[in-house]
Amino acid sequence: MSDEHTPPASEVPSHVADGEFHSLDPRYIHHARLVGGITVIVIASGLVTAMVVVVLAIDELPRFLRALIPFAVFAIVVGMGILAWRWPIIEHRFTSYRLDDDGIEIRKGVYWRNVINVPRSRIQHTDVSQGPLERNFELATLHVFTAGTEHSEVTLAGLEHARALRIRDHLLTGDEHDAV
Amino acid sequence: MNMTPSSQRLHPLSIIFLVIGSLKGFLLPAVFVFATARNATWEVWALWLSVPMAGYAVFRYFTTRYAFADDELVIHTGLIFRNVRHIRYSRIQNIETVQNPLHRALRVTEVRVETGGGNEQEARLQVLSLEAVDEMRRRVFEGKRRAASAGVVDEAADAPATPELAPGDVDHVPDVAKSEAPRVLVRLGLRDLAIFGLVQNRGGLVVAAVLGVLWEADILDWKIADSANMRQLIRYAADSGWFANWDVAVIVTLLGIFLAFLIVVRILSIGWAIVRLYDFTLTRTGDELRTSCGLFTKVRAVIPLRRIQLVSMQQAPLQRAFDRVEVRAQTAGGDKGASPSREWLAPMIRREAVDSLLAEVVPGPGFDALEWRRVDPRAGWRELRAGLRVIAVLVLAAVWFAPVMTLIAAALLAVLTFFAARGRARRFGFALAGDRVACRSGWLWRSASIARYAKVQAIRIGESPFDRRWKMASVAADTAGGGSHRVVIPYLPVAEARAVFDDLGARVNETAFRW
Numbered sequence: 001m002s003d004e005h006t007p008p009a010s011e012v013p014s015h016v017a018d019g020e021f022h023s024l025d026p027r028y029i030h031h032a033r034l035v036g037g038i039t040v041i042v043i044a045s046g047l048v049t050a051m052v053v054v055v056l057a058i059d060e061l062p063r064f065l066r067a068l069i070p071f072a073v074f075a076i077v078v079g080m081g082i083l084a085w086r087w088p089i090i091e092h093r094f095t096s097y098r099l100d101d102d103g104i105e106i107r108k109g110v111y112w113r114n115v116i117n118v119p120r121s122r123i124q125h126t127d128v129s130q131g132p133l134e135r136n137f138e139l140a141t142l143h144v145f146t147a148g149t150e151h152s153e154v155t156l157a158g159l160e161h162a163r164a165l166r167i168r169d170h171l172l173t174g175d176e177h178d179a180v
Numbered sequence: 181m182n183m184t185p186s187s188q189r190l191h192p193l194s195i196i197f198l199v200i201g202s203l204k205g206f207l208l209p210a211v212f213v214f215a216t217a218r219n220a221t222w223e224v225w226a227l228w229l230s231v232p233m234a235g236y237a238v239f240r241y242f243t244t245r246y247a248f249a250d251d252e253l254v255i256h257t258g259l260i261f262r263n264v265r266h267i268r269y270s271r272i273q274n275i276e277t278v279q280n281p282l283h284r285a286l287r288v289t290e291v292r293v294e295t296g297g298g299n300e301q302e303a304r305l306q307v308l309s310l311e312a313v314d315e316m317r318r319r320v321f322e323g324k325r326r327a328a329s330a331g332v333v334d335e336a337a338d339a340p341a342t343p344e345l346a347p348g349d350v351d352h353v354p355d356v357a358k359s360e361a362p363r364v365l366v367r368l369g370l371r372d373l374a375i376f377g378l379v380q381n382r383g384g385l386v387v388a389a390v391l392g393v394l395w396e397a398d399i400l401d402w403k404i405a406d407s408a409n410m411r412q413l414i415r416y417a418a419d420s421g422w423f424a425n426w427d428v429a430v431i432v433t434l435l436g437i438f439l440a441f442l443i444v445v446r447i448l449s450i451g452w453a454i455v456r457l458y459d460f461t462l463t464r465t466g467d468e469l470r471t472s473c474g475l476f477t478k479v480r481a482v483i484p485l486r487r488i489q490l491v492s493m494q495q496a497p498l499q500r501a502f503d504r505v506e507v508r509a510q511t512a513g514g515d516k517g518a519s520p521s522r523e524w525l526a527p528m529i530r531r532e533a534v535d536s537l538l539a540e541v542v543p544g545p546g547f548d549a550l551e552w553r554r555v556d557p558r559a560g561w562r563e564l565r566a567g568l569r570v571i572a573v574l575v576l577a578a579v580w581f582a583p584v585m586t587l588i589a590a591a592l593l594a595v596l597t598f599f600a601a602r603g604r605a606r607r608f609g610f611a612l613a614g615d616r617v618a619c620r621s622g623w624l625w626r627s628a629s630i631a632r633y634a635k636v637q638a639i640r641i642g643e644s645p646f647d648r649r650w651k652m653a654s655v656a657a658d659t660a661g662g663g664s665h666r667v668v669i670p671y672l673p674v675a676e677a678r679a680v681f682d683d684l685g686a687r688v689n690e691t692a693f694r695w
Contacts (some may be wrong), residue, residue, distance in 0.1 A: 103687045114642040117685045120691050122637045125252075125267045132260055148637030149662030170254070172266060 016166045019100040020109070026157030027137045036084030044077040056066050065151065077129040095155055099167060104144065116154055122146050124178055126168045130161065140164040187216050187247040187256070191288050194244075197322045198237030198306060200282075247307065248319045251327060253293065255303050265303065267293060269323030276315055289313055290347055297512075362470070364539055366462040366526040370454070372504075376528045377453030379498045383445030386452055413437075439607060464540055469509075471524065487511045489661030491525070491533055491542055492629035500626075504528050507537060510661020523663070538630070547628055552609035552620070556652055559671035560605030566646075567597035599623075610669040615691075617657050619667050627665040633684075634691035635659050636667075641681040653677035657684060 051073050051121060090110055100106040103119040128142035134140060139160040144154045159167065233591050245256045253272070255265045277294040283289050287310055293303040308316070358565045368376070377383075416427040458475035469483040490510040499505060508523040524539060535546030571593050603623030610619040617636065620628035638658040647653050657667040672680060 018577040102685075109642075110644065111645050114640055114649075115681070117639045117681070118637070119689045121687070121689070124271055125265060127263055127265050129261065129263045146637040146658070147660040148658035149660065150656070150666070151640065151658045154638065168266070170270065 002092050015099055016101045016163065019098060021096040021098045022103075023096050024156075024158035025139060025160040025163070026092070028141055029092050029138055031133060031137045031158065032088035032091065034083060036087065037081075040080045040084050041157070042075065043080065047073050047076065052175070053078055060142070075162050092158070095156075099170060102174055104167070104171060106154060108156075116151060118144055118146055118151070120171055122148075126171055128164045128168050134161075138162075142167055187245045188312070190305060191307050191312065192241075193288050194241045194307050195238050197283075197288075197290070198240055199234045199262075201237065201306065218556050236396055242299045244305075246303075248316075248323075251323055253303070253316075253320060256289055265670065266515055267303065268327075269320050270322055270327035273325065275313070275317050275320060276366060283307065284578055291316065291485050303410055316342055362463040362465040364461060365469075365537055366460070366529060368457060368460040368473075368526075368528055372528040373453045373460075374450050375502050376457065377450030378446055379502075379504075379528075380453060381446065381449050382452045383448035384448075386443060386448045433604075457527055460524075460527060464653075469525070469541065483509060483511055485541065488541060489635045489659040490629055490631045490663060490667070491538060492627060492663055492665045493547060494665065495531075495626045499528075505531050505534060507534060508663060509541060510659070510663045542616070542632060543629060544616060547618070547620075547630070550611040550613055550618050552611050552618075555605070555608040555610075555671040556650075556673050558604075558650060558652075559608060560601050562600035562646070562650060562652075562671065564598060567601055568594060571597065605671075608669075608671060610680075612680070612687070617667055617684060617687075619669050621668075621670075629663075629665050629667055631657060631659045631661075631667050632691075633687045635661075635686045636684070639681060639684050639688060641677055655684065656679045656690075 051069055055061065055069065094110045094113065095106075095108050097107070101120070103117065105115060105117045105121070107113065107115040124145045124147055127144065128140050130140045131145060134157075138158055138161050141155055141156075141157040142159055142164045144156075146152060146154070192213065211254050239259070240257070243257060243259045243266065247254045247256075248265075251269055253267045253269065255267070257263045258263070269425065272293055277289040277646045278292065279289045286309040289310060291303075291305040291308050291313055293305070414426075414430050414433045415424065417433045418426055422428040423432060455475045457473045460473040462469060464470075467485045469485060471483070472480045488509045488511055491507065492510070493505050495505045506527055507529055509525045510523060526537060529537065533591050535548050538546040571590055573592075575586055575590045600623050604621070607623055607626065608619075608621050610617070615634070616630050616632050618628065618630045620626070636657045636659055640656045640658065641653055642656070644651045652671050653674050654668060654670040655672060655677050656669070669677075669680065
């Protein structure tokens, strides 16, 4: 599963079922960084609060620990910050999808890599959802529901909203192509 | 999206039902808590959580809308996290209405739109007026008919029969099925049931249930089983003069009690099996399988053949000793949450009889007729390494406390791991044939499953970091039948995995899925 560089979604003509692998919308990186940043800020404020409480509450804390804790917290927060900044790029590189007349194929995962193929005739229904932050970036998440167990819901986040809608329409208007 | 503008809200009484629904989870425990009141403080505080939940219920009412588009039902939910669900009419199996007495009094009903798949209903509308449901039924089934008459391949023709497939509802059988005489495929005698009970070892369940009830009722006084009786027993054993000294007497007595307990548990298990599965019979009538069993409560189930998603066979060591296996059929659709006995085609069947049973259920090559392909020969080595790694961690953790014991245990475990790894690696196999994909796995506890391509919903190829190091991958075929054993083929060389993945995809695509 090589990390191929496919053109970003926005350059592709309106017909989505071209049988080529596409990357997610580049704006997904900004969106994911924003989400990651918020998460880091929340966790960091929690950590700092916990640190202050610990340092104030425990009197007999050894001196070296008292000095070490702020550094540890700082290191953790910086580490998470770097991860929140870097990870979306990596994730974006390792996520792609392909649509053709037969169905949709989604590859995801950086360490545990999976390619999931959902034939169009097996799609029960689809959702396009948009969180508040996604709306800000004109992004959307495509949910493909099958009758399966493990993959009863296959999601693909980070699509341009209009494109997600086109994909959904393509996936929905499938029945007349079914082989019997 | 060509949506008709006639977007509709739920019935205003929904708020009441949604609030009740969200409180119900708290009310029952609350009553229980106040009734028993051992130490109830945190539970009482938890009750306050129900207030925001009730608020959420009100919010849900105001943000849920549904509309009938040309060929699909569109349901909008949420305000901040907006969700739009499209359900094609042709996919809708059943519009189920659920009415409790309160619903009936207020002339409303909860509506569940089922498409048969997945783990949840596709839509649960709580609540609609009866007129609204009638309209929904009319428009949906009109839509289904339109889709069907447009020459679309779908399940419209089958759908009207679906509501009649409820378990135990034997009276509603399509006429086609009635025309054929039922044939008995499997019937279990008492001997089989005894073996089944022995193998399943559900006696623990009975014991646990009894203990649980006693504990809740506060009847259980641990002092009963406490030292006094025990000491008396041991003294009795020691006094009998059979044992060299007190220590031996203690050990033998404890072992004896333990063994007696195990035997009692097994006997209880046999009893459990006889009560549950007495006179288990699997019959085939036309295109339907029916099972019936039970000594006191007779459980009957109907499994339409076309509903079978996955057939699996399982064998525990004890079953192998008796040359028996267990065969299950995983179904999907309206029978979510049905009792597991519904899955059994045969709780106990002779190994060599499996394929002839399969010939009735999924005609085609059975487990013995398939040409099994092996996984990568390095699979055993990988399994062994993984096992040894776990052992190493355990040793590191325990070696400080009891070095000698730890090392002995580790050595024994390592030997076991070696045989397990070798056995498992030899056993892994898969087959792609005609209309089906099959896979098998397990060393002492063996499993094998067959799924037809037409029942495969999604195909996955996966590489873990460990897989990548060995240039291997796994391929899985997901079906609607979620049992303990699924079609997963691990340890394939990457190129072969890719080929199998593509091959499976192509074969699945050639077939149309019908419920």
